Amino acid sequence: xAAGARLFAGPVTEPVYRVxxxxxxxxxxxxxxxxxxxxxRVHSENSIDAQSDKVNQxxxxxxxxxxxxxxxxxxxxxxxxxxFISPRDVVGIKVNCSGAPRIRSSPEIVAVIAESxxxxxxxxxxxxxxxxxxxxxxxxxxxxxxxxxxNIYAAxxxxxxxxxYDPKTYVETSFFGxxxxxxxxxxxxxxxxxxxxxxxxLKEHQASGVTGCLKNISYGNFSNVARSHNTPKTYTRSFIGxxxxxxxxxxxxxxxxxxxxxxxxxxxxxSEMPRFRFYPKQIMFGTDPVAMDHKLIEAIEEKRKxxxxxxIFDRSMSHVGERNSNPxxxxxxxEPGHVEYASKLGLGxxxxxxxxxKAIEL
Amino acid sequence: xxxxxxxxxxxxxxxxxDTAPAxxxxxxxxxxxPAARLDSWKSVPGIxxxxxxxxxxxxxxxxxxxxxxxEAGATSSPWLVANGWRFIRRPEGRYxxxxxxxxxxxxxxxxxxxxxxxxxxxxxAGLKPLAGMxxxxxxxxxxxxxxxADIGYIDDGSAVSGEVMNLLVRDNLLxxxxxxxxxxxxxxxxLGTREYPLEDAGNPGAVAHEVRFxxxxxxxxxxxxxxxxVVARLTASGDHARLHLLNYAGVARKxxxxxxxxxxxxxxxQLSLADGAGVELLDYTLExxxxxxxxxxxxxxxxxxxxx
Numbered sequence: 001x002a003a004g005a006r007l008f009a010g011p012v013t014e015p016v017y018r019v020x021x022x023x024x025x026x027x028x029x030x031x032x033x034x035x036x037x038x039x040x041r042v043h044s045e046n047s048i049d050a051q052s053d054k055v056n057q058x059x060x061x062x063x064x065x066x067x068x069x070x071x072x073x074x075x076x077x078x079x080x081x082x083x084f085i086s087p088r089d090v091v092g093i094k095v096n097c098s099g100a101p102r103i104r105s106s107p108e109i110v111a112v113i114a115e116s117x118x119x120x121x122x123x124x125x126x127x128x129x130x131x132x133x134x135x136x137x138x139x140x141x142x143x144x145x146x147x148x149x150x151n152i153y154a155a156x157x158x159x160x161x162x163x164x165y166d167p168k169t170y171v172e173t174s175f176f177g178x179x180x181x182x183x184x185x186x187x188x189x190x191x192x193x194x195x196x197x198x199x200x201x202l203k204e205h206q207a208s209g210v211t212g213c214l215k216n217i218s219y220g221n222f223s224n225v226a227r228s229h230n231t232p233k234t235y236t237r238s239f240i241g242x243x244x245x246x247x248x249x250x251x252x253x254x255x256x257x258x259x260x261x262x263x264x265x266x267x268x269x270x271s272e273m274p275r276f277r278f279y280p281k282q283i284m285f286g287t288d289p290v291a292m293d294h295k296l297i298e299a300i301e302e303k304r305k306x307x308x309x310x311x312i313f314d315r316s317m318s319h320v321g322e323r324n325s326n327p328x329x330x331x332x333x334x335e336p337g338h339v340e341y342a343s344k345l346g347l348g349x350x351x352x353x354x355x356x357x358k359a360i361e362l
Numbered sequence: 363x364x365x366x367x368x369x370x371x372x373x374x375x376x377x378x379x380d381t382a383p384a385x386x387x388x389x390x391x392x393x394x395x396p397a398a399r400l401d402s403w404k405s406v407p408g409i410x411x412x413x414x415x416x417x418x419x420x421x422x423x424x425x426x427x428x429x430x431x432x433e434a435g436a437t438s439s440p441w442l443v444a445n446g447w448r449f450i451r452r453p454e455g456r457y458x459x460x461x462x463x464x465x466x467x468x469x470x471x472x473x474x475x476x477x478x479x480x481x482x483x484x485x486x487a488g489l490k491p492l493a494g495m496x497x498x499x500x501x502x503x504x505x506x507x508x509x510x511a512d513i514g515y516i517d518d519g520s521a522v523s524g525e526v527m528n529l530l531v532r533d534n535l536l537x538x539x540x541x542x543x544x545x546x547x548x549x550x551x552x553l554g555t556r557e558y559p560l561e562d563a564g565n566p567g568a569v570a571h572e573v574r575f576x577x578x579x580x581x582x583x584x585x586x587x588x589x590x591x592v593v594a595r596l597t598a599s600g601d602h603a604r605l606h607l608l609n610y611a612g613v614a615r616k617x618x619x620x621x622x623x624x625x626x627x628x629x630x631x632q633l634s635l636a637d638g639a640g641v642e643l644l645d646y647t648l649e650x651x652x653x654x655x656x657x658x659x660x661x662x663x664x665x666x667x668x669x670x
Contacts, residue, residue, distance in 0.1 A: 161618035162588040
């Protein structure tokens, strides 16, 4: 437990965080894990049909096998998975449904992950596909795709319900003078899971710039986090990494598989405007969420540039406003610097020169 | 000092005696009626009637929550309509609510929570909720303890001062009225001083914010996490404390859990919950200098007795 200075103030320049956790780090924490600075990107034109939005499950299976083998150097995918997961593990698959139903962790990908876990000996009943909000999770019919027995769980069956969170593991801070200053960890993450596979999407985010590995395992694993946003200012730059570094999240997130079959390049994390969707047709793999999110930033920046939109690093107030149907207008000043900030907390490698990207084409 | 047991709020009913069956069906056994109707009610079996007059009593607002759904953001918390500050300003006052339906139950709980002398006038739809709440309140026994306060507030009696008090109540910043600064309290507040200039009092929310900042969250006797519509009142003496918890949205939506932190270590607890049979406190922990627990649901009103 680390105590901070006086927590309450607001709005603040730099928040003071008080992290309360009684969990000890693993000998080798999951992040950045055994492959710091390494990212594998597998692309296939045949992975999804951009006209029908239909996913090619067989190709997804090949992509995941290829990605895992390339990341680890193993010749068999089951050996690759066995490096991270043992049959005794209770595994959480952290999906992202904030943009559902149009963009979410594809059930075809999640199903292959669950099958891979079962293949290394994890009983289906020890696997949980989970998300914070039940109403979002229910818009995706994961059960239809998953092996029988796999659990599907939401921390909040009604918005704001706290029972799905661990009251003893939290980050306390005040951003804007809000009275509820705690963000608690999902109880299953703290008390039940021994490993977590993180399955974010490839999306721009109105507040944090991008929402990838780090955002999905931070804001996706803690309560009461939207309080960091108050137009046009947000505190996502430091809050995301701070949450991601809290034990046991830091130790238990052993693998990140970023679903980039679909993407959102503006007005994320939602996907209400079709013109901002695109099809990168890729899946990224790694244990280092910082390095992977650096590649996510590049992908979003490249797409935005191609569309004639301003950079996500742009901080001009002339580009802040309500009408974000214009790709040069955003509700907030984005904070893509959260990725570099997380590197300073030891969560991964941000320096591009030190990141090794292996690109696979299928 | 031990005080007398809090009086129950009373139902004021201005209907004719032929409405008695509806009252009996709801479980109402005692009512206050206009003096002109008293004779006719005296002969009604099963209901005890006394004369009362709303004249001279202060009409209260209907306790509720106004959600500001179009105002997203960290600080756009719901607007609570609460009367606690009025009771604190004039504890000897006579009050009445004019409330309909289920709001009658919340009104009764609010008045009881502050030990207020309050009448509740309601409609036919409010009879059962009110009767249910009054029955619950009768089960809350024991010696009434003096209110606990972190802040001494010097009230100048103005409307602005009243609104500051209202926001202190709603923000769970526990205060008591003092006529001069009291060194035994953690903070003293008087509008018109250097710390709280009168020109800033036009924004009572900002004043409450400043009070909280100066007090600091660490010194607050009660913290509520997980809801912005629950108001707490704490009474305490020696080894005992009683925490009242009011959900101002209760009628519309129950609160799915709150985490509560009370300064002081209280190993023992007893929960009394209106409309919540079988509910128990969860994750009860003694922290350094504090007690924490989770109340898994709160429909309208709960009383938590804490002791060493």
